[in-house]
Amino acid sequence: MKQTNERSDDFLDTLTGLVTSITLDRIPSSVVKAGRRILVDTTGVILAAMDEPQIQALAGQMAAASAAPCSSILGSNQRADAMWAALVHGTAGVWHELDGGHRFTGGHPATYAVAAGLAVAERQAVSGGQLLEAIIAGYEVAARVGLATTLRPGMDTHGSWPVLAAATAAGLLMGYDPRRLRETLNVSTSLNLASSNRAAYEGATVRNVYAGFGAAMGVLAADLVNDGFTGERDGISTIFGNIAGVFLDVDKVLEGLGERWEIERGYYRIHACARCIHPALDALISISKGHDILPEEIERLDVHTYSMAATLNDAAPQNPLAARFSIPHVLASYLVLRETGVANYSQTALKNDKIRALARRITVRGDRGMTSRTPSQRPALIRVVLRDGRILEASAALASGEYDHQPLEDEKLSEKFLYLASGPLGKQKATDLLDKLWHLDTAEDIAEINHLFTK
Amino acid sequence: MSGYDLIVKSEHKGPCLPNEERDAVDCLAEYAVSTRLEDLPCEVVEHARHVFLDTLGVIMGGSIEPQASAMAHRLGRQGGGPCTVIGHNLQSSKLNAALVNGTAATWLDFDSGHRPPPGKPLLPAAHPPVHLVPAALAAAEAMGASGAEFLTALVVGYDIGARIGMASRLRAEIHPHGTYHNVSAASAAARLEGADAIRMKNTIALAVHLEIMPSFENAYQGRTVRNVYAGVGATAGILAAQLAKANFSPQHDALGSIYGAIISPWLDPERLVKGLGRQYEITQGFIKPFAACRFAHPAVEAAEKLIKKHPVDPDDIDAVEVMTFDWAASLNDQMPQTDLGAKFSIPWAVASMLVRGSAGADEFRSAALRDERLRAVAARIRVREDPHYSAMTPSKRPARVTVKTGHGEVYTEEVERSGGGPDAPLSKEMIRKKFRDLAEPVIGKEQSEAVIDKVDTLGDIADIRDLTRFLIPPVSSP
Numbered sequence: 048m049k050q051t052n053e054r055s056d057d058f059l060d061t062l063t064g065l066v067t068s069i070t071l072d073r074i075p076s077s078v079v080k081a082g083r084r085i086l087v088d089t090t091g092v093i094l095a096a097m098d099e100p101q102i103q104a105l106a107g108q109m110a111a112a113s114a115a116p117c118s119s120i121l122g123s124n125q126r127a128d129a130m131w132a133a134l135v136h137g138t139a140g141v142w143h144e145l146d147g148g149h150r151f152t153g154g155h156p157a158t159y160a161v162a163a164g165l166a167v168a169e170r171q172a173v174s175g176g177q178l179l180e181a182i183i184a185g186y187e188v189a190a191r192v193g194l195a196t197t198l199r200p201g202m203d204t205h206g207s208w209p210v211l212a213a214a215t216a217a218g219l220l221m222g223y224d225p226r227r228l229r230e231t232l233n234v235s236t237s238l239n240l241a242s243s244n245r246a247a248y249e250g251a252t253v254r255n256v257y258a259g260f261g262a263a264m265g266v267l268a269a270d271l272v273n274d275g276f277t278g279e280r281d282g283i284s285t286i287f288g289n290i291a292g293v294f295l296d297v298d299k300v301l302e303g304l305g306e307r308w309e310i311e312r313g314y315y316r317i318h319a320c321a322r323c324i325h326p327a328l329d330a331l332i333s334i335s336k337g338h339d340i341l342p343e344e345i346e347r348l349d350v351h352t353y354s355m356a357a358t359l360n361d362a363a364p365q366n367p368l369a370a371r372f373s374i375p376h377v378l379a380s381y382l383v384l385r386e387t388g389v390a391n392y393s394q395t396a397l398k399n400d401k402i403r404a405l406a407r408r409i410t411v412r413g414d415r416g417m418t419s420r421t422p423s424q425r426p427a428l429i430r431v432v433l434r435d436g437r438i439l440e441a442s443a444a445l446a447s448g449e450y451d452h453q454p455l456e457d458e459k460l461s462e463k464f465l466y467l468a469s470g471p472l473g474k475q476k477a478t479d480l481l482d483k484l485w486h487l488d489t490a491e492d493i494a495e496i497n498h499l500f501t502k
Numbered sequence: 503m504s505g506y507d508l509i510v511k512s513e514h515k516g517p518c519l520p521n522e523e524r525d526a527v528d529c530l531a532e533y534a535v536s537t538r539l540e541d542l543p544c545e546v547v548e549h550a551r552h553v554f555l556d557t558l559g560v561i562m563g564g565s566i567e568p569q570a571s572a573m574a575h576r577l578g579r580q581g582g583g584p585c586t587v588i589g590h591n592l593q594s595s596k597l598n599a600a601l602v603n604g605t606a607a608t609w610l611d612f613d614s615g616h617r618p619p620p621g622k623p624l625l626p627a628a629h630p631p632v633h634l635v636p637a638a639l640a641a642a643e644a645m646g647a648s649g650a651e652f653l654t655a656l657v658v659g660y661d662i663g664a665r666i667g668m669a670s671r672l673r674a675e676i677h678p679h680g681t682y683h684n685v686s687a688a689s690a691a692a693r694l695e696g697a698d699a700i701r702m703k704n705t706i707a708l709a710v711h712l713e714i715m716p717s718f719e720n721a722y723q724g725r726t727v728r729n730v731y732a733g734v735g736a737t738a739g740i741l742a743a744q745l746a747k748a749n750f751s752p753q754h755d756a757l758g759s760i761y762g763a764i765i766s767p768w769l770d771p772e773r774l775v776k777g778l779g780r781q782y783e784i785t786q787g788f789i790k791p792f793a794a795c796r797f798a799h800p801a802v803e804a805a806e807k808l809i810k811k812h813p814v815d816p817d818d819i820d821a822v823e824v825m826t827f828d829w830a831a832s833l834n835d836q837m838p839q840t841d842l843g844a845k846f847s848i849p850w851a852v853a854s855m856l857v858r859g860s861a862g863a864d865e866f867r868s869a870a871l872r873d874e875r876l877r878a879v880a881a882r883i884r885v886r887e888d889p890h891y892s893a894m895t896p897s898k899r900p901a902r903v904t905v906k907t908g909h910g911e912v913y914t915e916e917v918e919r920s921g922g923g924p925d926a927p928l929s930k931e932m933i934r935k936k937f938r939d940l941a942e943p944v945i946g947k948e949q950s951e952a953v954i955d956k957v958d959t960l961g962d963i964a965d966i967r968d969l970t971r972f973l974i975p976p977v978s979s980p
Contacts, residue, residue, distance in 0.1 A: 104748035112595035114582045128577070131597070201763045234727040237716035238734060241681070243759040246711065251753040253711045256745060260712060264734070268727075274572035277725040277840075285717045290675050366751075 058300050059232065059281055062191065063225040065305055066184035066215060071176050071488055081310045082183040084457065087464055087484045088147050088315055089140060089161035095389065095467035096142035097122030101252060106135045118166040122471035124502045129166040130266040133213065136162035138259030141205065143319045143389055144371040150314055150449065151422050152193030154204035156212040157313060160185035162262035163213035167220045168493045175490030177220065183310055185216035190309035195299035196287040203247065206240030206257035207291055213265020221269055233278030235268035236286040248359065250369025315448045315455040317463060318387035320371040323356035325446030326427035328387060331378055334431060334441045342382050342401055346434045348409045350374055352427040357413035362406045367392040375406035472502065518778060526774040527757060531703035533778050534658045534689045539650040539961060542657055546782045547961065550656045555937050555957045556614050556789050557607060557635040558973065563863050563940035564609025565589025569726055574602045585640040586970045589944045591977065596640040596740045603636035605733030608679060610863045611845040612793035616664050617786050621671060624829045624895040627796055628667050628678035630686050632732040634659045637687030637739040641694040642966040649963035651694060657784055659690030662706065664783035666757065669773035670766035677721060679731035680714040681765060687739025695743060707752030709742035710760055724843025788923035789933060792861040794851040797830040799920035800901035801848050805855040808903055808915040816857040816875055818907045822883040824848055826901040827894070831887035836880055841868050849883035852903060863940060946976055
């Protein structure tokens with residue numbers, strides 16, 4: 048016989064109990080501030096990809112697919128079912144590798160919470176404060192399960208446990224109590240993708256859809272619970288302990304719950320490439336600040352870093368996404384173009400002979416000692432050997448933009464937002480939207496800002 | 503076991519074999535876009551028609567369940583798109599219709615499946631049609647495709663997903679719904695949408711990337727998200743075809759990565775293409791005579807045999823012992839709490855046969871769960887593994903039912919393989935009867951007969967919408 052009696056005090060009840068009780072006036076103000084920062088950052092990052100042809104095609108398809116199109120697709124003038132709007136947002140949100148993340152899990156819960164949260168908030172006509180609460184809660188649930196999960200080798204976190212961020216945010220925006228939220232989580236876990244991490248390394252753009260699909264499945268899970276659907280007693284243990292994951296350390300889910308807030312431990316990116324390349328890039332930037340190095344002066348450039356980053360060693364990436372996962376291209380394009388943004392990964396940059404030639408002179412080595420210092424550190428050491436015999440060296444223990452290492456100030460986040468959002472929205476609208484997002488908790492109805500999301 | 507002997511006589515051009523220029527997935531893609539209805543042996547097309555009719559019936563039977571109905575009304579509306587939300591006066595997009603119809607299709611657990619993958623221990627059979635039919639139907643309706651194109655898409659789509667399943671070994675804790683038959687759904691949709699071989703190849707790989715890894719545990723616990731797996735699979739198939747059109751790219755060897763490590767520990771590419779274009783997996787499926795988990799069927803059939811020979815008064819049943827193979831022996835819940843849980847309970851399924859002489863859709867709906875006589879008998883049924891039976895799997899999947907009456911009589915019956923599969927197919931008449939039982943309460947007698955006629959002559963129908971217009975309830979006269 049299967050066990051049917053349900054314990055009332057397990058980790059899922061504790062977790063859902065805590066996050067359903069979140070209100071902005073009862074949590075530390077630093078957590079609320081982190082929620083605002085996540086929302087500003089992620090919204091800008093989503094907007095930045097909306098003019099990409101594939102995203103535009105996807106947005107058109109999703110708008111056409113919708114029965115009750117009441118959620119705006121950001122940066123377009125189309126609407127879709129909340130689930131399908133979330134799919135577009137999530138796909139766009141990871142496109143440029145500029146979305147924030149969480150170094151202790153290697154995942155990106157913010158992207159899912161915001162992608163789904165914006166779509167569902169509009170449909171449910173909630174207040175700005177409620178959206179902020181839902182995003183904070185979604186981040187907390189997903190990141191904590193992420194901390195406890197050891198994924199199967201070869202899997203990508205995208206499409207996996209971060210789906211819980213979307214499911215939680217959607218459920219809270221629909222007013223769910225702890226019991227219904229628990230049901231939502233247990234429904235969502237069986238809708239996780241069997242994602243492969245090689246897609247990113249090869250630059251297969253389906254990698255971006257993992258995030259979109261995951262955000263959509265989070266919304267679907269919450270909607271299904273409203274339809275009366277049910278999930279198993281503890282889908283988190285089943286899926287992350289045995290199916291997508293090989294081991295779930297349940298104690299880690301609850302460790303410091305209510306005292307340590309995971310959303311405060313997230314990072315923000317200013318370089319549009321894979322996060323594990325950032326320490327190497329930061330080290331290189333620090334070298335080039337002291338020495339004006341010309342690409343042709345470089346004999347060779349050696350990178351030593353932790354093992355996961357060291358696999359990103361493709362010297363001739365074939366497409367923009369693969370280039371974002373190539374240490375040689377990232378470093379070479381910085382030295383040639385003197386920037387680290389979206390332009391480094393355009394088709395033009397990929398065809399740039401100077402970048403290609405320099406990338407071939409860059410070698411990447413995994414370092415056992417550095418690997419043993421992860422995830423509290425994610426070290427990299429750069430050694431530039433110049434043709435005149437000089438050797439320049441620099442290292443970084445962590446990338447900038449971490450909460451505990453060179454955090455990105457609010458003004459920098461605003462700058463990043465305006466840089467990314469002005470393209471699709473125009474400068475004025477982007478500026479207005481930014482102001483509203485920073486003051487979201489004062490918006491009584493999310494509708495006050497919805498019109499600013501669209502073209 | 504080979505049920506292929508009938509089929510190999512086809513004179514179709516030889517199979518596409520991988521070489522230096524093309525891999526196994528190229529061959530699958532080539533097969534999916536180049537096969538024509540004329541290439542297919544009549545028996546194969548006949549199987550496709552049976553699978554289609556059977557799936558339409560189970561979708562209708564599931565569509566009226568409250569949760570499925572709530573989902574249908576949320577994702578469809580009158581005039582809401584080119585695709586039919588089956589069993590309701592609602593229409594929607596391809597994505598939404600596939601999601602709703604795929605979910606309704608598995609609700610009764612009465613839908614047809616494919617033979618279990620080879621190897622031991624036994625793995626559950628996958629159910630291609632609940633992914634394939636909703637996706638293909640949605641794509642065909644949106645295109646106004648012909649019946650011939652639709653049937654061809656069913657045959658090739660079935661083959662592609664089934665071959666992935668047979669060439670790998672899905673992890674046992676994963677429920678097969680929402681996995682490799684997403685690829686069946688995607689390739690059928692892409693075929694109907696006129697994809698060429700390159701786009702087909704991308705579609706197949708993108709669909710592999712959009713597989714979920716859902717838990718079997720939900721089925722054991724009778725939780726209804728289990729029914730959504732196939733719906734999500736059907737919609738992921740449609741999405742994969744759309745992503746391929748929008749130039750999204752898959753990784754180079756998606757199948758190798760995902761089936762060689764993540765969702766399954768190994769993949770044997772040779773098995774993907776062996777006999778392709780000559781052996782049709784749609785002929786290797788089963789159509790369910792009982793509305794319960796397939797592995798419960800031998801026990802139910804043994805109970806059916808038993809009561810035919812020895813009519814037993816249900817109130818006189820003292821104890822029932824069911825001996826069966828390993829996997830089935832875990833379906834032992836004597837007191838299922840939900841309709842889905844009842845379908846994964848041999849005690850419930852066998853009790854239905856002993857008490858009501860039937861194990862159809864109605865024996866597992868919520869109302870039946872309150873039947874005190876049924877509950878009393880189910881509580882007296884014990885299920886255990888017979889290791890000899892386990893050793894006979896997967897080619898045979900036996901069960902033995904022994905009934906002891908209060909008067910001291912003991913009756914036993916054994917079944918080695920349950921009916922409905924390739925070696926003991928349901929007759930055309932039985933398939934039609936099952937369809938009528940499921941469809942008539944939803945669309946009425948007249949339309950049910952119209953659907954049967956249309957499916958019979960499907961190869962000659964110029965536009966599939968000439969059939970799908972009968973899949974919604976008749977509008978009652980004002």
